[in-house]
Amino acid sequence: DIQLTQSPSFLSASVGDRVTITCRASQGISSYLAWYQQKPGKAPKLLIYAASTLQSGVPSRFSGSGSGTEFTLTISSLQPEDFATYYCQQLNSYPTWTFGQGTKVEIK
């Protein structure tokens, strides 16, 4: 099974900061990676798919990059509404998919 490891698991940042979260796959997954944002008590929301394509309606301060085994999610200027937990998910190993363990972004 393909494992996804996110780093860091916890991140403390201030409004306006540039934030980068990394997701590493245990084997190559091409660009079959998605990123989700989850706020407390809410369902996850798709932010980015195919490693770097922004889902419709998602602010342009979010961006994704990478392919193969290493991927990043970047928030260019952290806003108050961005404090949440972020998950990566691989969709390469059809028909089973796995999520990373999550990265919680909190206010410094």
Added chain:
Amino acid sequence: QVQLVESGGGLVKPGGSLRLSCAASGFTFSDYYMSWIRQAPGKGLEWVSYISSSSSYTNYADSVKGRFTISRDNAKNSLYLQMNSLRAEDTAVYYCARLDSSGLDYWGQGTLVTVSS
């Protein structure tokens, strides 16, 4: 607008059964693969199962294989998860989600399943 509404969660004893439902609206349900994902209290997301648009293909996480069954009724725009032989470690919020080529693009609000004696 796309809506997914789960129901059927609750408290059940270990070894018991429960059937979750997910009512879909706002899109052509029969065109999409669907999935169940769960989240144990304070933990991360775990993919549970998926079903193809015509029910031809299903798959399950190893942790639920042989105990859970996913199904759908396209005439009723509904997705189901039959959960048998429930264990304490199945306690979680269960989400249904629409599977697009991009990923899980719409999610329900979730339904809580608690397995406890």
